[in-house]
Amino acid sequence: MNKSPFKTYFGMPRKGWFIVCTCLSVMVLTPLVASITSSLKTAKEAQQSPPTLIPKSLTFDNYRRLTGVSDGVKHYLLNSFGLAMGTVVGTLILSVLAGYGFARFKFRAKGLVFGLILLMIMIPFQAILTPLYVTFGKLGLTNNLVGLCLIYITYQLPFSIFVMRNSFAEVPVSIEEASVVDGCNSWTTFRRVMLPLAIPGCISVALFAFFASWNEFLAALILMNDQTKYTLPIMLTLLNSKLYGQVDWGLMQAGVIVTMIPSIILFLTLQRYYVQGLMAGGVKA
Amino acid sequence: MASANISLTRNRKTSFAKKRARAGFYFVIPASIFVLVFFLYPFLNVIWMSFQDWPLLGERSWIGFENYRTAFQDIEFINSVKFTLLYTVIVTPLLFFTALGMALLIKGTSRTTKVFRTIFFLPVVIGFGPASYLWYWFVDSRVGPAPQFLRVLGFGDQEEQWLGIMPLALFVVIVMVVWKFAAFQMILLMAAIQGISKEILEAAEIDGAKGFTLLRTITLPLIKRTISLVLILSVAGSLLAFDQFYIITGGNPNGSTLTTVFNIYRQSFLQFQLGYGAALSVLVAIALMLISLIQLRVLRGDDHE
Numbered sequence: 001m002n003k004s005p006f007k008t009y010f011g012m013p014r015k016g017w018f019i020v021c022t023c024l025s026v027m028v029l030t031p032l033v034a035s036i037t038s039s040l041k042t043a044k045e046a047q048q049s050p051p052t053l054i055p056k057s058l059t060f061d062n063y064r065r066l067t068g069v070s071d072g073v074k075h076y077l078l079n080s081f082g083l084a085m086g087t088v089v090g091t092l093i094l095s096v097l098a099g100y101g102f103a104r105f106k107f108r109a110k111g112l113v114f115g116l117i118l119l120m121i122m123i124p125f126q127a128i129l130t131p132l133y134v135t136f137g138k139l140g141l142t143n144n145l146v147g148l149c150l151i152y153i154t155y156q157l158p159f160s161i162f163v164m165r166n167s168f169a170e171v172p173v174s175i176e177e178a179s180v181v182d183g184c185n186s187w188t189t190f191r192r193v194m195l196p197l198a199i200p201g202c203i204s205v206a207l208f209a210f211f212a213s214w215n216e217f218l219a220a221l222i223l224m225n226d227q228t229k230y231t232l233p234i235m236l237t238l239l240n241s242k243l244y245g246q247v248d249w250g251l252m253q254a255g256v257i258v259t260m261i262p263s264i265i266l267f268l269t270l271q272r273y274y275v276q277g278l279m280a281g282g283v284k285a
Numbered sequence: 286m287a288s289a290n291i292s293l294t295r296n297r298k299t300s301f302a303k304k305r306a307r308a309g310f311y312f313v314i315p316a317s318i319f320v321l322v323f324f325l326y327p328f329l330n331v332i333w334m335s336f337q338d339w340p341l342l343g344e345r346s347w348i349g350f351e352n353y354r355t356a357f358q359d360i361e362f363i364n365s366v367k368f369t370l371l372y373t374v375i376v377t378p379l380l381f382f383t384a385l386g387m388a389l390l391i392k393g394t395s396r397t398t399k400v401f402r403t404i405f406f407l408p409v410v411i412g413f414g415p416a417s418y419l420w421y422w423f424v425d426s427r428v429g430p431a432p433q434f435l436r437v438l439g440f441g442d443q444e445e446q447w448l449g450i451m452p453l454a455l456f457v458v459i460v461m462v463v464w465k466f467a468a469f470q471m472i473l474l475m476a477a478i479q480g481i482s483k484e485i486l487e488a489a490e491i492d493g494a495k496g497f498t499l500l501r502t503i504t505l506p507l508i509k510r511t512i513s514l515v516l517i518l519s520v521a522g523s524l525l526a527f528d529q530f531y532i533i534t535g536g537n538p539n540g541s542t543l544t545t546v547f548n549i550y551r552q553s554f555l556q557f558q559l560g561y562g563a564a565l566s567v568l569v570a571i572a573l574m575l576i577s578l579i580q581l582r583v584l585r586g587d588d589h590e
Contacts, residue, residue: 105305
């Protein structure tokens with residue numbers, strides 16, 4: 001059974017299992033590999049119909065040309081990166097504090113705040129974009145990445161607070177009591193004793209906040225109208241413009257690759273925390 | 286830190302419990318402020334806006350339930366709801382059964398299994414934006430690899446754009462969503478299956494349960510809470526679909542792939558009928574709230590009970 005996980009169910013021998021998994025992997029990877037290949041073709045070859053399977057010559061020309069898209073790809077990378085960092089830091093600070101408060105304290109407003117967070121899980125953020133658009137317009141926060149960041153932070157909170165609450169709840173109360181007996185106040189206990197023990201939870205929260213901000217499309221599309229304020233996914237809409245009656249396919253796929261590479265690298269390095277976070281926030285919540 | 290210590294000595298008379306209660310409240314204040322300002326206020330605002338005629342420029346006026354009355358007679362809105370339901374009904378079982386199959390394949394702990402698991406999961410972390418632009422190109426009849434592949438296999442000349450033909454355009458989006466999202470459900474299902482105790486499975490095997498019987502009578506009932514969670518998440522997500530349709534089909538051909546959120550986007554931000562858009566948003570919010578209430582009920586239960 002350990003050798004072939006599928007065997008318990010369908011008596012599939014290991015070789016068959018391996019072949020099925022390999023076929024699935026090929027299906028999953030084909031679009032990605034094809035996109036990378038096409039981004040490395042010359043602009044002319046990427047336009048060719050029917051498409052070539054293997055590029056005649058490899059070139060980074062499409063990537064070089066991305067620097068000429070409106071404010072340039074570097075500018076949009078910076079926008080997306082800054083936004084993601086802001087979202088990560090903001091989400092971490094707020095959810096760690098609130099998670100600790102929920103895990104370890106009893107206070108009068110607890111039920112009220114908790115109910116509010118539950119309501120937030122129920123109401124999708126797509127539903128409040130219209131008033132946000134109006135309010136942000138009044139406050140001058142449209143076309144302001146900080147404003148967008150504040151929304152991203154807010155909508156990461158329910159998930160993140162649940163994850164942090166669960167991480168803190170897993171720390172034995174005796175450890176905390178010992179520190180209180182030793183004379184630590186609530187803040188010192190939190191800072192010196194509890195926080196270091198909840199680091200894995202923090203990494204999960206940070207990771208999910210990064211992905212949410214990096215990949216978000218609708219709010220950025222609505223609230224950022226000024227091309228200099230676009231994020232990477234919204235920059236892709238610029239690449240879809242049919243400048244000479246035709247989409248510049250090589251350029252578009254280069255943009256797609258640039259947008260997805262940071263997510264993939266981050267996932268591959270911190271995979272463990274991603275899955276843990278999914279369990280802590282999704283299943284146990 | 287120092288000031289905190291000073292306040293500790295000054296308030297020595299305050300009982301410990303009281304101080305702790307107040308400390309707990311302080312910890313949740315920052316998050317609460319964000320939720321109040323960026324969620325509760327806009328949420329109350331959307332309800333208020335939905336009762337008004339609210340153009341971007343010009344006078345706005347209170348019109349009561351007029352927006353809602355319009356919505357129920359608006360063919361475009363009704364069609365968008367119908368289409369979104371159709372999409373949800375097709376994509377949810379497809380996603381689930383793909384994910385379940387994948388979960389059974391990779392529930393082991395060997396190194397090879399983990400490599401496959403990682404590969405399957407890659408599309409999940411890519412945003413819907415880039416993933417949609419990838420598929421938009423992938424299925425283009427002139428330059429896309431998919432139609433070319435079919436041509437090589439001898440399926441005629443695929444001259445026509447897939448995205449220009451109705452069932453095919455929806456089909457492309459569904460394939461893309463399964464490609465991108467099945468592994469997300471796979472991970473949740475896999476964790477639940479791994480959580481089933483070995484003894485139960487071995488006992489069932491000794492009793493002669495195999496294949497689909499084992500799956501249907503033992504495994505699935507034991508993970509029904511996770512299955513419900515996965516299905517609800519999938520339904521909620523599908524009802525809110527926007528990115529993939531906005532990018533891949535643009536709502537076409539002839540507005541036949543216009544989803545509910547896409548329709549709200551058009552009413553609010555292209556035609557600037559902000560009051561009407563708000564009313565549609567409230568309707569979507571109510572639908573999602575009902576689904577979430579079911580979700581909360583489900584989450585109170587437990588696997589392996």
